[in-house]
Amino acid sequence: MRTAPSKVRALKQAIPFHRAPVGEDEAQAVAEIVRSGWLTMGPKTVEFEQRFAEYIGVRHAIAVSSCTAAMHLALEAVGIKPGDEVLVPTLTFAATAEVVRYLDAVPILVDSDPTFFNISAKDAARKITARTRAILPVHFAGHPCEMDSIQELADGHGLAIVEDAAHALPARYQGKMIGTLSRATAFSFYATKTLTTGEGGMVTTNEDFIAERVRLMRLHGMSRDAWKRYSGEGTWRYEVLEAGFKYNFTDMQAALGLVQLAKCDRMRERRQAIAEEYTRTLSASESFRTPCVARDVEPAWHLYYILLEENSLRIGRNQFIQELQDRGIHTSVHFIPLHEHPYYQKLGGHRTGDFPTAEDYFARCISLPIYPGMTSQDVESVIGSLEEVARDFKR
Numbered sequence: 001m002r003t004a005p006s007k008v009r010a011l012k013q014a015i016p017f018h019r020a021p022v023g024e025d026e027a028q029a030v031a032e033i034v035r036s037g038w039l040t041m042g043p044k045t046v047e048f049e050q051r052f053a054e055y056i057g058v059r060h061a062i063a064v065s066s067c068t069a070a071m072h073l074a075l076e077a078v079g080i081k082p083g084d085e086v087l088v089p090t091l092t093f094a095a096t097a098e099v100v101r102y103l104d105a106v107p108i109l110v111d112s113d114p115t116f117f118n119i120s121a122k123d124a125a126r127k128i129t130a131r132t133r134a135i136l137p138v139h140f141a142g143h144p145c146e147m148d149s150i151q152e153l154a155d156g157h158g159l160a161i162v163e164d165a166a167h168a169l170p171a172r173y174q175g176k177m178i179g180t181l182s183r184a185t186a187f188s189f190y191a192t193k194t195l196t197t198g199e200g201g202m203v204t205t206n207e208d209f210i211a212e213r214v215r216l217m218r219l220h221g222m223s224r225d226a227w228k229r230y231s232g233e234g235t236w237r238y239e240v241l242e243a244g245f246k247y248n249f250t251d252m253q254a255a256l257g258l259v260q261l262a263k264c265d266r267m268r269e270r271r272q273a274i275a276e277e278y279t280r281t282l283s284a285s286e287s288f289r290t291p292c293v294a295r296d297v298e299p300a301w302h303l304y305y306i307l308l309e310e311n312s313l314r315i316g317r318n319q320f321i322q323e324l325q326d327r328g329i330h331t332s333v334h335f336i337p338l339h340e341h342p343y344y345q346k347l348g349g350h351r352t353g354d355f356p357t358a359e360d361y362f363a364r365c366i367s368l369p370i371y372p373g374m375t376s377q378d379v380e381s382v383i384g385s386l387e388e389v390a391r392d393f394k395r
Helices: 024-036 042-058 067-077 094-103 123-128 147-157 209-215 227-230 252-262 266-282 316-324 343-349 356-362 376-392
Strands: 061-066 085-088 105-111 133-134 160-164 184-188 203-204 304-308 365-368
Touching: 042 061, 042 203, 042 252, 061 067, 061 209, 061 252, 067 094, 067 160, 067 203, 067 209, 085 094, 094 105, 094 376, 105 123, 105 343, 105 365, 123 147, 133 147, 160 376, 203 209, 266 304, 304 343, 304 356, 316 343, 316 365, 356 365
Parallel strands: 085 105, 085 133, 133 160, 160 184
Antiparallel strands: 061 203, 184 203, 304 365
């Protein structure tokens, strides 16, 4: 039963789920590129790639049009072919699995571990066949996967690891930056991510071959530095070496990214402070389960989720979200497991019940606002509204 509108105390100003941390510095950087006349991929993109590689501590960083493009190119570069199988968590966004289909390969869905909700190495091991060629772990919410177990699994079966780090900038596993651990890692610079260029992504790798392959395939398979044909350094002539893709980055995005990169650590520190305040307060409530953090990691805190303890509440997740929205608190849900979608049900013959941990998570999860621009009062308002709804609908 819904609370009567008269009893709901809405905030004077609603708190959005996300607000991109961009301002005048980013605007000026982009404006300088516009005034320069060089708008697409060029020298500013190269500078951004170099700075990003230095920041991560990796040999190569190749900027592309999205994290989806980054994963596609990385899988192609490690040799995924039609009919190959790639292990993918069911608890992820559609892009993680759809890039496998781009190569006419087969995504094999894997359940989550029950503590951090990353890909379960145990379930992955059960699903390896003679056709398995790679594993694509997702650092869910920005908490690094248990990479030692994944690496052991990969080494034992000759699998390539390509990491989906869309949530994981900047995050560390055992003191090492995510982006340095595997053959290739894909990052996202989408509008809601921890570093944004509006749209965009990056492939990081320490392997020269993978870097050269990704550079070649991101721009129509044209010979290296084909973009220079429009500058004084280049020539009009180019060679198409492969049937590549249109996945290049732009200098306008790079200008924005360079400003964002300079404050990436500060933004993470603020997200962590918000996460710590959420956990300190909400973990004391019998209505909520808050995220766990492994001892040997530093999460990026791209997302902060809670799980409702439904035995203590008279309402489910969907109504809880509506009650928060009525109070001016905007939240989200990450993610509908892939096996719940018609396409993957048809592709893999999946049904509800096949992935119990991911399904339980999805039924109870709510993603709370967590972005650098949140004030202490904003955080208190989110917490206060959560506590109010839990109190009003206590079982």
